[in-house]
Amino acid sequence: MHHAAYVFDAYGTLFDVHAAVRRHAGEIGPDGQLLSDIWRAKQLEYSWVRTLMGAYADFWQLTEQALDFALRKVPSVDRGLRAKLLEAYWRLDCYPEVPAVLKALKASGARLAILSNGSPEMLEAAVKSAALDQVLDDIFSVDQVRRFKTDPSTYDMVTTGWRLYPDAVSFQSSNRWDVAGAAKFGFRTVWINRANQPDEYRDFMPGLILPSLEGLLTA
Incomplete structure (x- = not known):
């Protein structure tokens, strides 16, 4: 119909949403999927929490904040890749x-x-x-x-x-x-x-x- x-x-x-991490998988190492899963989960969690408390910040800010959390949570990944990962998110x-x-x-x-x-x-x-x-x-x-x-x-x-x-x-x-x-x-x-x-x-x-x-x- x-x-x-x-x-x-x-x-x-x-x-x-996992294409950004996959694009740099070689540099990220074996914890890439874990990093990507945490990044996505936090990005969504932040959107719900901010809506509930009436404190809007646009999705790009939440995407950055979620990646920062994921990089702290998965210390095996080089934090120097932050800029590359964010850039890749614009071209998923x-x-x-x-x-x-x-x-x-x-x-x-x-x-x-x-x-x-x-x-x-x-x-x-x-x-x-x-x-x-x-x-x-x-x-x-x-x-x-x-x-x-x-x-x-x-x-x-x-x-x-x-x-x-x-x-x-x-x-x-x-x-x-x-x-x-x-x-x-x-x-x-x-x-x-x-x-x-x-x-x-x-x-x-x-x-x-x-x-x-x-x-x-x-x-």
């Missing part, structure tokens, strides 16, 4: 199927957008680096409302901006917590379970679970 609008989370859904690889799937959805007449915690500058850089700027109609950054997902105001940017009811939007995210927030808001949700994680938030179930975005073309 095709929808009029497809909205995608960016980090982990379109762009591989997109997942292999992303360009073809987005082009096909666009060709079907659907509107396409990103809705992300990322700052406008981060998202613009990632989208240009992956050559997705030609297929996206909009990039919604939570910077506009100064709160992070899963605050309802973040999802409301799409329905207000596009003048749509929530159930007209198919929302795709690899983050199960994001899917829960979007489902509660009223979006039709698709969990892109790339890492084959166990399900959670059972009271806010996804409409569909897929291992990659490819299934959207036949769903």
